Amino acid sequence: xxxxxxxxxxxxxxxxxxxxxxxxxxxxxxxxxxxxxxxxxxxxxxxxxxxxxxxxxxxxxxxxxxxxxxxxxxxxxxxxxxxxxxxxxxxxxxxxxxxxxxxxxxxxxxxxxxxxxxxxxxxxxxxxxxxxxxxxxxxxxxxxxxxxxxxxxxxxxxxxxxxxxxxxxxxxxxxxxxxxxxxxxxxxxxxxxxxxxxxxxxxxxxxxxxxxxxxxxxxxxxxxxxxxxxxxxxxxxxxxxxxxxxxxxxxxxxxxxxxxxxxxxxxxxxxxxxxxxxxxxxxxxxxxxxxxxxxxxxxxxxxxxxxxxxxxxxxxxxxxxxxxxxxxxxxxxxxxxxxxxxxxxxxxxxxxxxxxxxxxxxxxxxxxxxxxxxxxxxxxxxxxxxxxxxxxxxxxxxxxxxxxxx
Ligand SMILES: *Cc1c(COP(=O)(O)O)cnc(C)c1O
Numbered sequence: 001x002x003x004x005x006x007x008x009x010x011x012x013x014x015x016x017x018x019x020x021x022x023x024x025x026x027x028x029x030x031x032x033x034x035x036x037x038x039x040x041x042x043x044x045x046x047x048x049x050x051x052x053x054x055x056x057x058x059x060x061x062x063x064x065x066x067x068x069x070x071x072x073x074x075x076x077x078x079x080x081x082x083x084x085x086x087x088x089x090x091x092x093x094x095x096x097x098x099x100x101x102x103x104x105x106x107x108x109x110x111x112x113x114x115x116x117x118x119x120x121x122x123x124x125x126x127x128x129x130x131x132x133x134x135x136x137x138x139x140x141x142x143x144x145x146x147x148x149x150x151x152x153x154x155x156x157x158x159x160x161x162x163x164x165x166x167x168x169x170x171x172x173x174x175x176x177x178x179x180x181x182x183x184x185x186x187x188x189x190x191x192x193x194x195x196x197x198x199x200x201x202x203x204x205x206x207x208x209x210x211x212x213x214x215x216x217x218x219x220x221x222x223x224x225x226x227x228x229x230x231x232x233x234x235x236x237x238x239x240x241x242x243x244x245x246x247x248x249x250x251x252x253x254x255x256x257x258x259x260x261x262x263x264x265x266x267x268x269x270x271x272x273x274x275x276x277x278x279x280x281x282x283x284x285x286x287x288x289x290x291x292x293x294x295x296x297x298x299x300x301x302x303x304x305x306x307x308x309x310x311x312x313x314x315x316x317x318x319x320x321x322x323x324x325x326x327x328x329x330x331x332x333x334x335x336x337x338x339x340x341x342x343x344x345x346x347x348x349x350x351x352x353x354x355x356x357x358x359x360x361x362x363x364x365x366x367x368x369x370x371x372x373x374x375x376x377x378x379x380x381x382x383x384x385x386x387x388x389x390x391x392x393x394x395x396x397x398x399x400x401x402x403x404x405x406x
Contacts, residue, residue: 029281
């Protein structure tokens with residue numbers, strides 16, 4: 001990271017008072033990733049203090065080692081991993097972390113390595129074939145926590161996870177029964193889809209869990225409500241996270257297993273969306289279209305392919321007083337699909353050479369970047385200002401005293 005700071009001509013010790021405007025003054029030619037450790041730390045502490053169970057971080061949302069360390073330092077001890085590369089990465093970065101392999105379709109070699117080399121004991125599955133694989137790959141280990149993934153509706157979520165994974169109602173009885181015979185601890189998990197816009201997504205899924213438990217008549221040791229906790233984006237402002245936690249708590253308490261079972265969650269997006277943003281430059285303006293130096297193959301995959309909208313803010317000094325107007329963006333590659341429809345609202349006098357910040361890219365945005373066509377961000381700078389939007393309000397002085405040193 002320090003190398004990158006020098007590339008910008010900034011001091012290697014980044015003061016926590018550096019802001020996007022300061023970076024823009026250096027005139028960076030490539031997009032610059034701005035990271036806010038204090039925002040990730042605040043999100044983690046919020047989950048740890050308020051979620052009525054264990055919060056484990058879904059690594060795929062943003063696997064940056066710096067972020068993993070911040071979450072660990074903030075109290076997140078469990079990590080939801082989905083590939084052997086994620087297992088190795090988290091084990092290397094956080095040797096004391098507990099890893100849970102929550103992808104329901106795994107290579108047998110990956111299960112073997114995770115179990116024998118990295119001490120992974122928790123696995124998810126949604127079929128008897130996968131159960132057999134786990135038994136073979138761990139040589140019939142007797143210390144497994146096995147979570148049966150149920151298929152649940154994604155109707156309240158912006159991104160569906162309903163068709164690919166999960167046992168259907170007709171399959172769960174047999175699968176729970178057989179898994180119970182093999183597992184030291186039996187769990188039930190689900191995923192309501194990403195960016196769930198209402199807590200009812202979870203209470204509805206918990207009804208599926210209840211039906212499955214009653215039907216199979218098994219004791220269950222873990223109820224894992226998965227990810228899906230929202231962040232805030234233009235046009236997608238969710239209710240407070242506390243409402244989700246209360247709804248989940250109530251639904252959990254009413255399950256027949258609540259007296260003995262643990263409650264888990266796997267937040268990805270909600271823990272890291274506020275962690276990073278990107279500073280881009282306008283290379284050309286054509287009417288309401290801005291040609292910028294990052295795009296669909298950079299941090300803006302979701303903006304291009306699923307019309308996700310992100311907050312934007314012009315970083316010009318002195319401030320523009322022009323009225324806001326809607327823009328769409330073209331990314332830097334030669335591909336027509338490198339287009340983000342938005343609308344993104346910026347001052348009407350925005351022009352080539354201006355810099356602006358695109359916020360809330362810490363989840364999935366940075367994780368899905370490519371270097372296609374030779375474009376992309378290779379500089380990362382730690383900034384101390386607030387993310388454009390936050391679901392985690394806290395007194396400013398508390399925030400400042402918790403700025404994490406990398
Ligand atoms: C992607 C994923 C998550 C995280 O989902 P978010 O919507 O980012 O919270 C959690 N669990 C599993 C199994 C996933 O695939």
